[in-house]
Amino acid sequence: MKVVVIGAGIIGLLTALRLKQQGVDVTVLEKGKVAQESSWAGAGILCPIHPWLYPDSFTDLVNASLDLYPELQTELESEIGHDIQRIKSGLLIPCFADDKVKHQEAAQVWSDKFGWDMQRLTAAQAVEKEPTLSADVEEALLWSNVHQVRNPELLSAVLLYLYKLGVDVVEQSEVIRLIADGQGHVCGVKAKQDKTYDADAVLLAAGSWSANLAEQSGFKLPVQPVKGQIVLLKTKPNTLKHIVKHDDAYFVPRKDGRILIGATMENVGFERSNTVEALSELLAATQRLIPGLKDAEVEQQWMGFRPGSPDGLPFLGEVPSKKGLWVATGHYRNGVALAPVTAKVMADWICGVQPSLNMDAFASDRPLHESTSVGYPKAQS
Ligand SMILES: Cc1cc2nc3c(=O)[nH]c(=O)nc-3n(C[C@H](O)[C@H](O)[C@H](O)COP(=O)(O)OP(=O)(O)OC[C@H]3O[C@@H](n4cnc5c(N)ncnc54)[C@H](O)[C@@H]3O)c2cc1C
Incomplete structure (x- = not known):
């Protein structure tokens, strides 16, 4: 065939x-x-x-x-003989008083139904796990078994x-x-x-x-392109231990200390540029959610077209x-x-x-x- x-x-x-x-x-x-x-x-x-x-x-x-x-x-x-860097970093969703959407209940129901182990952390537990997190966090949801790949x-x-x-x-x-x-x-x-x-x-x-x-x-x-821009930070390994996600912003710590901040959701056709606006938005989300990363070096910015449906x-x-x-x-x-x-x-x-x-x-x-x-x-x- x-x-x-x-x-x-x-x-x-x-x-x-x-x-x-x-x-x-x-x-x-x-x-x-x-x-x-x-x-x-x-x-x-x-x-x-x-x-x-x-x-x-x-x-x-x-x-x-x-x-x-x-x-x-x-x-x-x-x-x-190739390491695809699939690692279990876990996924943490911090919850704040002013969250527009409260995901706690739906996340718990979904996790129980599909056998995804989810823990609810107090603010103190969340900050203990991720010291760079904002002190305004009220609680956090943690899925320890979530992996990432490079x-x-x-x-x-x-x-x-x-x-x-x-x-x-x-x-x-x-x-x-x-x-x-x-x-x-x-x-x-x-x-x-x-x-x-x-x-x-x-x-x-x-x-x-x-x-x-x-x-x-x-x-x-x-199928339509949905442009996503990402910013890469350079930090020391383990500065952030878990993938942290809040609304559409997420932070993915790589083994070597680099942290990906993603990602914009832009319906702008096949327009390939890395913009100041996206950079500012993603860095503003970093300052708000993970202020402990304020001294991290911005290393790179890139984009891709998600095949949206x-x-x-x-x-x-x-x-x-x-x-x-x-x-x-x-x-x-x-x-x-x-x-x-x-x-x-x-x-x-x-x-x-x-x-x-x-x-x-x-x-x-x-x-x-x-x-x-x-x-x-x-x-x-
Ligand atoms: C910023 C961003 C963050 C993302 N984060 C995640 C994530 O954390 N987890 C996750 O699971 N997914 C994530 N995604 C989505 C994921 O990357 C895509 O869903 C996936 O890569 C789609 O793969 P694909 O092979 O269909 O498309 P592509 O990787 O785009 O490959 C399609 C290929 O087809 C080629 N092609 C097109 N037309 C033709 C033609 N006529 N003839 C020959 N070749 C052609 C293109 O050049 C391209 O190489 C993310 C995407 C982006 C952009």
């Missing part, structure tokens, strides 16, 4: 790996350089932001994915494994259209420089750019009106957390094995209810 994967982000690359391991002849086509877009830019938190705001089917998918991470980490370490390391490891297995990952090879046979079944793609690739199945994993190819092929896939859920499966065309996109804020299960489900499914999870909630033709809390934000003027 021959499969062409469009897009060399974490979703396309890891699915290509799982396909290859099933004996599929797989080629990955990438319009630019591999692994440089959203998957590189993301923060690598292996837990959704406020998962209680999503439907249960989403948590089932997340749990299945996180269960696969230890195995993936071991596999990449033993096959490639995205560039994960991508490098998967890529090296693909090369080791002899998978073709072709850079500067933008797919410009899908090719269908006389019955309308997708049977290949046309890439730039007039190159044609035949395939028994095509997987569209083009992240934020997926909608265009879908539209050209006569179906709608409402209207309801916050990915699109996974075969396109009903286009036999031979599969989609795995629209992972929005959770593509790194969801990559292992996406890759496994999609590779099995393409090879003819039905997923054991119910995938209806992620069908590309599902009825879409725009959700203001977890779907993509409204366009900015």
Whole structure:
């Protein structure tokens, strides 16, 4: 069986790996350089932001994915000798008197229902765990088992494994259209420089750019870029021990002492700039929530385009009106957390094995209810 994967982000690359391991002849086509877009830019938190705001089917998918991470980490370490820096840093949400949304009750109900161990800390306990936190904290929610991964390391490891297995990952090879046979079944793609690739199945994993190819092929896939800017601080290791999250701002401490502050949520199309406004917003959130970081050095700022969907859920499966065309996109804020299960489900499914999870909630033709809390934000003027 021959499969062409469009897009060399974490979703396309890891699915290509799982396909290859099933004996599929797989080629990955990438319009630019591999692994440089959203998957590189993301923060690598292996837990959704406020998962209680999503439907249960989403948590089932997340749990299945996180269960696969230890195995993936071991596999990449033993096959490639690469440390993806998946570490258990825990996740702490501080609560303040003036919080617009009080998450405590919903978080507790969700954690109990899905078996996520959550502790409620007093203000004193919270500050003892994280001395740099604001003294205004009233209480905090702590999930000690939450992990993080360092995205560039994960991508490098998967890529090296693909090369080791002899998978073709072709850079500067933008797919410009899908090719269908006389019955309308997708049977290949046309890439730039007039190159044609035949395939028994095509997987569209083009992240934020997926909608265009879908539209050209006569179906709608409402994936939109949601720009996220991140600021990187340089501190001593262990200055911050847990991932700290409050509303949309989060702080992710890396092993080497660096701390990622993320991230803006901007509906501005494919506009690639690192702005003063975002820098000020993220630093203001730092001063407010973790004033103990005031002396940290600002080292870098970057951005990426999250592949946003209207309801916050990915699109996974075969396109009903286009036999031979599969989609795995629209992972929005959770593509790194969801990559292992996406890759496994999609590779099995393409090879003819039905997923054991119910995938209806992620069908590309599902009825879409725009959700203001977890779907993509409204366009900015
Ligand atoms: C600031 C930020 C923070 C984030 N934090 C987290 C987090 O903490 N945890 C988490 O789980 N997720 C997080 N995410 C989301 C996560 O990064 C994405 O959901 C995930 O990376 C999507 O992966 P992808 O492979 O679908 O997309 P991408 O990584 O964008 O890859 C798509 C690839 O397709 C290529 N492509 C597009 N069109 C074509 C074409 N026509 N032909 C060939 N190639 C094409 C692109 O060039 C790109 O390389 C974050 C994202 C951002 C931006």
